[in-house]
Amino acid sequence: xxxxxxxxxxxxxxxxxxxxxxxxxxxxxxxxxxxxxxxxxxxxxxxxxxxxxxxxxxxxxxxxxxxxxxxxxxxxxxxxxxxxxxxxxxxxxxxxxxxxxxxxxxxxxxxxxxxxxxxxxxxxxxxxxxxxxxxxxxxxxxxxxxxxxxxxxxxxxxxxxxxxxxxxxxxxxxxxxxxxxxxxxxxxxxxxxxxxxxxxxxxxxxxxxxxxxxxxxxxxxxxxxxxxxxxxxxxxxxxxxxxxxxxxxxxxxxxxxxxxxxxxxxxxxxxxxxxxxxxxxxxxxxxxxxxxxxxxxxxxxxxxxxxxxxxxxxxxxxxxxxxxxxxxxxxxxxxxxxxxxxxxxxxxxxxxxxxxxxxxxxxxxxxxxxxxxxxxxxxxxxxxxxxxxxxxxxxxxxxxxxxxxxxxxxxxxxxxxxxxxxxxxxxxxxxxxxxxxxxxxxxxxxxxxxxxxxxxxxxxxxxxxxxxxxxxxxxxxxxxxxxxxxxx
Amino acid sequence: xxxxxxxxxxxxxxxxxxxxxxxxxxxxxxxxxxxxxxxxxxxxxxxxxxxxxxxxxxxxxxxxxxxxxxxxxxxxxxxxxxxxxxxxxxxxxxxxxxxxxxxxxxxxxxxxxxxxxxxxxxxxxxxxxxxxxxxxxxxxxxxxxxxxxxxxxxxxxxxxxxxxxxxxxxxxxxxxxxxxxxxxxxxxxxxxxxxxxxxxxxxxxxxxxxxxxxxxxxxxxxxxxxxxxxxxxxxxxxxxxxxxxxxxxxxxxxxxxxxxxxxxxxxxxxxxxxxxxxxxxxxxxxxxxxxxxxxxxxxxxxxxxxxxxxxxxxxxxxxxx
Numbered sequence: 001x002x003x004x005x006x007x008x009x010x011x012x013x014x015x016x017x018x019x020x021x022x023x024x025x026x027x028x029x030x031x032x033x034x035x036x037x038x039x040x041x042x043x044x045x046x047x048x049x050x051x052x053x054x055x056x057x058x059x060x061x062x063x064x065x066x067x068x069x070x071x072x073x074x075x076x077x078x079x080x081x082x083x084x085x086x087x088x089x090x091x092x093x094x095x096x097x098x099x100x101x102x103x104x105x106x107x108x109x110x111x112x113x114x115x116x117x118x119x120x121x122x123x124x125x126x127x128x129x130x131x132x133x134x135x136x137x138x139x140x141x142x143x144x145x146x147x148x149x150x151x152x153x154x155x156x157x158x159x160x161x162x163x164x165x166x167x168x169x170x171x172x173x174x175x176x177x178x179x180x181x182x183x184x185x186x187x188x189x190x191x192x193x194x195x196x197x198x199x200x201x202x203x204x205x206x207x208x209x210x211x212x213x214x215x216x217x218x219x220x221x222x223x224x225x226x227x228x229x230x231x232x233x234x235x236x237x238x239x240x241x242x243x244x245x246x247x248x249x250x251x252x253x254x255x256x257x258x259x260x261x262x263x264x265x266x267x268x269x270x271x272x273x274x275x276x277x278x279x280x281x282x283x284x285x286x287x288x289x290x291x292x293x294x295x296x297x298x299x300x301x302x303x304x305x306x307x308x309x310x311x312x313x314x315x316x317x318x319x320x321x322x323x324x325x326x327x328x329x330x331x332x333x334x335x336x337x338x339x340x341x342x343x344x345x346x347x348x349x350x351x352x353x354x355x356x357x358x359x360x361x362x363x364x365x366x367x368x369x370x371x372x373x374x375x376x377x378x379x380x381x382x383x384x385x386x387x388x389x390x391x392x393x394x395x396x397x398x399x400x401x402x403x404x405x406x407x408x409x410x411x412x413x414x415x416x417x418x419x420x421x422x423x424x425x426x427x428x429x430x431x432x433x434x435x436x437x438x439x440x441x442x443x444x445x446x447x448x449x450x451x452x453x454x455x456x457x458x459x460x461x462x463x464x465x466x467x468x469x470x471x472x473x474x475x476x477x478x479x480x481x482x483x484x485x486x487x488x
Numbered sequence: 489x490x491x492x493x494x495x496x497x498x499x500x501x502x503x504x505x506x507x508x509x510x511x512x513x514x515x516x517x518x519x520x521x522x523x524x525x526x527x528x529x530x531x532x533x534x535x536x537x538x539x540x541x542x543x544x545x546x547x548x549x550x551x552x553x554x555x556x557x558x559x560x561x562x563x564x565x566x567x568x569x570x571x572x573x574x575x576x577x578x579x580x581x582x583x584x585x586x587x588x589x590x591x592x593x594x595x596x597x598x599x600x601x602x603x604x605x606x607x608x609x610x611x612x613x614x615x616x617x618x619x620x621x622x623x624x625x626x627x628x629x630x631x632x633x634x635x636x637x638x639x640x641x642x643x644x645x646x647x648x649x650x651x652x653x654x655x656x657x658x659x660x661x662x663x664x665x666x667x668x669x670x671x672x673x674x675x676x677x678x679x680x681x682x683x684x685x686x687x688x689x690x691x692x693x694x695x696x697x698x699x700x701x702x703x704x705x706x707x708x709x710x711x712x713x714x715x716x717x718x719x720x721x722x723x724x725x726x727x728x729x730x731x732x733x734x735x736x737x738x739x740x741x742x743x744x745x746x747x748x749x750x751x752x753x754x755x756x757x758x759x760x761x762x763x764x765x766x767x768x769x770x771x772x773x774x775x776x777x778x779x780x781x782x783x784x785x786x787x788x789x790x791x792x793x794x795x796x797x798x799x800x801x802x803x804x805x806x807x808x809x
Contacts, residue, residue: 240582241581241582241584253585261490264492265492267803269803274803274806275490276490276491276801276806277489277491278489278490278491278641278742278743278798278799279489280801
C-alpha cells in the first residue's frame, strides 16, 4: 500500500484519538506514543482499512463457529451471545508485569493465610487487625469450615484478580475474585484467534505464552488430591448448560481431559463422592467446582438448590474429596473486607503491599457513611454481595432517583455497601467502525496456587465498549482484548 | 461414560427418529389424500393418529391441514415434529462436548430453521416441501454422525436410541394398518387397496426396497413379511432390532462386561431371535396384532432395562456389584 495512505491512518489515529485525564495505554501525550505500541500502530497502518474489517469479521466468525458464547440472564432462558472482541491487543511491558506478578503472589499468599487463620485460631481477629464483625457479618463466612483441615492449607487454588490502572499509570487492585472466577477461556481463545489473524505482528513482539494454563490448572488440582489417592479422578462441576459460563466449563474440561459433571451426576455414599457412569459408580477425588457455596450441598447450605450434591460437604469434611476452591473463600473477597487487605498483607507477611487498593469507604463507620451520603453523585457505590456489575451505582452517571434509592438502601443496611471514588480506569485503543477510539479497560490476571503460586503472564483485558462507560462486565455490554505480556 | 451423557445421546437420537417418522407419515398421507377415492378422510387420519400412538389430547377435528399443522408446529403437543426437534437439540446441547461440531451445527441449524418466526405462515402453501427439508436434514445428521463421531460408547447409545424408536414406531404402524389389511379388508373401497398398501410401505420408506424383493406386486402378507422379517432393509423390525442388539453388545463390552448386563442381553436376544427365526406363517398363526403388540411391549421392557442398568440404577446395587 502507498506510503501516504499508511501515514494517513497513523495520522488519523493520532488526530481523532482524544485523550482525557485517564491513563492511556497507547499514548503518553497527544501525538506521543508509548514505545511498546509503536510496532502495533505501524503494522495496523500498513494494512488497508478494509483489511482490518475483513480480519475483524474473520475473528468474529471464528468465535461464532467455535461456539464461544455466554448466556445473558434476564431475557428468555438461554440467550446465547458472542463475547465482543476487539482486534487490538493490550500490551504490558516486562517491567510492568514483574510488579503485577509480584503483587498478585503476595496477595494470594496473604489472603490464603487469612482464611486459614479465621477458620482456625483467629489470631488476626483477636489482635483486632480485622474487626470480628466484618468477618462474622459477611454472608460468605462459613462457620461450617471452622477447624477443618484443607489439603496443603490451600483455600484459594484458583483466583482471578481485577486490576485497573490509575491516572498515573499505576496498577491497583479493584476486586479479588476468590470464589469461582471466570473468563479464563476467553483469555485462551482470544490468544488463539489473535495468533491466527495477526501472525506477523505477533512475531514482532516477544509475547509470553499463556497456553500452558490448562495444564497448570490440572497440575494444581492434582496437587490438592486427598492423601493416598495417587491417581486422582478430577472432575469439573458445572451448574449446567443454562449457566452463563457453561462454554468455559466445557472448554476447560475438554482442554484438561477431565469429566464435566453436574450435581445430578454425583452421589455421596458413606462420605465418599461417586459419579454415575454407564459402568457403575466411579470415585471422585478432586472437584474443580464452578458452583457457588450456597448451591453446592442442600444439606449443608441452601436446601432449595437443585444444582448441588447432597452430602458433599460431609465428604469434604471427612477429607475424602477436595474442592477447589474451598468453601468459605468468599469472606476474603468481600467488598468490605477488601479495605483491610493491605493490613492483612502486612500482618502475615510483614511486607508492604506491592499492589495498592482503591480507596474505600466503609459505610458501617458513621463518619464515612455521612461523607458518602453527601457525595453520592461523585462516588461509586457497590453492594458487597454482588458481582458482574449488578447492584452498582455510578454517581456521576446516576439520576437523582437512583441516588435516593441507594441512600435508602445504605441507611437500611450499611454493611451491605461500600463506596469508592469514581476512578477513570485506563483507556486503550479499540477499533470502532474503521477508527481507533479510546475505551476504558481493566485487567484480570489468573493466579493458581498448588505446589507453588503461578501467575499466568497475561489475563483477560475487559473493555467497556460503550463510549465513556466504566462497566466492563460481559453481562453489561463489555468486550475483551487479547493481553500481551512482553518477555523483555 | 457419564450416565447423564448416555441418557442425553439416547434421547437426542430417539427424538430425531420420532420427528422423522412423523414427518414421513404426514408427507405420505397428504400426498395419498389427493387421490380421494379411497377411505374416508376421517378413516385415514385416525389411522395416522393411531400409528403415532394416539398422542395425548390430540383429536381429529375434520381438517387434514389443521391436523398437519398441529402435528408439525404445535409446541403444546410434545409429539409435534418441531417439539421433537427442540427436544433433540436440547439433549444435544447438554452434551455439546461429546458430539462433533459438524453434528451440532447440522442439528442446530435445523432447529433454527424450524423455530424461526413466521415459519408457520411461510410454509402454509407448501407443507410437503417443508416436510421434505426436515427429512433431508435428519438424514444428513445421521450421515454426519456416522462419519464424524468416534464409534465408541456414545455413538452406540445413539444407535440404540434410533433403532429402538424405529422398531417401536414400525410395530405401531403395522398395528394401525392391521385392521385395514388383515381384519376388515372390505373397509377399503375396491380398487384402491393398492394405494393403501403403497402408503403403508412408503410410511416406512420401504416401497422401492420392497419392489426390489417382491416386484411391484403388493400383497398384505408380503408387506408384513418385508416390514417385519426382512434382514437387509434398515426400517424392517428385524433389521432395527439386530442393529439395536449389536449396539447394546458393544456397550456391554465397553462398560464392564456381560455379566452385569445379562438381563438386558437376554431381553434383546429373545426379541432378536423371534424376528430372525420366525416365518411369516408363524406370525400369521399367532395373529398379527398379538405379534406387533408383543414387540412393542418388549421394546418398552428393553428401554426400562437399559435405564436400570446404565442410567437410573440405585446406589446400593451399584456399590454391591
